[in-house]
Amino acid sequence: MTLETKKSVFVELRKFLSQFSEKKSDRKSDVLNNDIFFDDFENLIHLSQSHNGWYTPEQVYFAINSWAEALTDENLDKWLSQYSFDTTENEKTVALILAGNIPLVGFHDFLSVLITGNKASIKTSSNDQHLLPFLAKYLIAADETLKDKITFVEGKLENFDAVIATGSNNTARYFEYYFKDKPSIIRKNRNSVAVLNGKESKEELEALGEDIFRYFGLGCRNVSKIFVPKDYSFDGFFEAMFKYQDVIHYEKYANNYDYNKAVFLMSNFKLLDNGFLTIKEDSSYASPISSVFYEFYENIEDLQSRLEADSEQIQCIVSNNLIKNSITFGQTQKPQLWDYADNVDTITFLLTTK
Incomplete structure (x- = not known):
């Protein structure tokens, strides 16, 4: 699966996500697999608050729209052009332990693992168990080769080569001990x-x-x-x-x-x-x-x-440009693909980890 093919699958996902709006969702005839997924996703958005009281439709729509804006051809090209992708992929299984504080908070890690040609073994937060699995189903429907690349794990994570885990300062200490023998990115409170x-x-x-x-x-x-x-x-x-x-x-x-x-x-x-x-x-x-x-x-x-x-x-x-490398007002929840959590370059980690 070439890099261009991987990018094209996420561009298809972008087209799907861009249909959904808090004001009025707009079903488009040229979007792949809309007949299977459109209505179910709209229903899921409105059910999300019953799964997590903080996930109001307004907040879920905002997260979806943010990813629709991010996953353009131009953004993907700009993001990935700075890396050297080996044509002979050294496929790894990467365990993802995701947070659930905001909708789809773990999507960037999920995207990074797949775009680098690796397998994702995912443990979702109990607070966000539905949105990412749904989008994973959409991606698999768009490209069946992803079926073997995405696994959601309910029990103990096993048989993985590297780990990216996000949690509190307390859980991070547990992660650091438990995964001490694996290449890892461990994120704490910030x-x-x-x-x-x-x-x-x-x-x-x-x-x-x-x-x-x-x-x-x-x-x-x-x-x-x-x-x-x-x-x-x-x-x-x-x-x-x-x-x-x-x-x-x-x-x-x-x-x-x-x-x-x-x-x-x-x-x-x-x-x-x-x-x-x-x-x-x-x-x-x-x-x-x-x-x-x-x-x-x-x-x-x-x-x-x-x-x-x-x-x-x-x-x-x-x-307002008072502090070096600061961002403008109103933009904190609209990070670009190249804005890495904790300033740790996930793509470099995934490409260089053996």
Whole structure:
């Protein structure tokens, strides 16, 4: 199976995914196997919240649309052109232990394993057991040779050559011990931050709200902490966040908001609160759901040095070009194919592991 053939299968998947929209899905006559998969996928999207209360149709549609935008011919070519693919493939079985905090969070690892000509032995999270297996069925229907490349495992993972595992800091310690004799990528908890200087426009701050509230803040790319200069006024920040007030209508989010606010207040922490989001001064990077931590800075160069020193705790940084290698507001949950989790190049790992 050539690289071009592999790419073409994922382009077919892109055509399939691009039909689905929160406003109105649009069935196209020229999409492969629509008669088999279209209705079932639409139903699955709307059933996802019954499988995982955080997977509202809005969030699932967003994840699907993000992958539809990513899997273009141009993006695949740009991503893969920097690598040297051996025409005589050294096929490996790669165990994938996936997280389930946001919809399809493990899809990039799945894509990377297959595009490099390897087999994927997949253990899904109990929180996300349906979306990826469905897309795998679509890919197999598009190219039957993938049937022997994709296995979903319910019990113990066995007979694999390498592993990519994602989990909490606690589970990562278990993974590191259990897989110590295998080539591995082990991912731990990370959080994302934003750096503000008080000159951001309302539009930029509203875009920052997307970075905070998308997927209810459950992703490692969600902004959980902001750095602001001394004497920063939060009035403009809260005004911009008002756009996302409807988040409080989701029961699971509202329960977290009530609980975490109560815990903070009982501990006599000083809070700023707008009725659906609390912000609290705190040196930690990981804030609970419905809360964002903040910290003051005096010197942007010193802050740059600190963020570099803490890089293993940070997934991405959002700013208006204040910090080196930061990304623009509103883009944290729209990573490109070449934006690797934890800055670990998965393709290089897969191509060089023997």
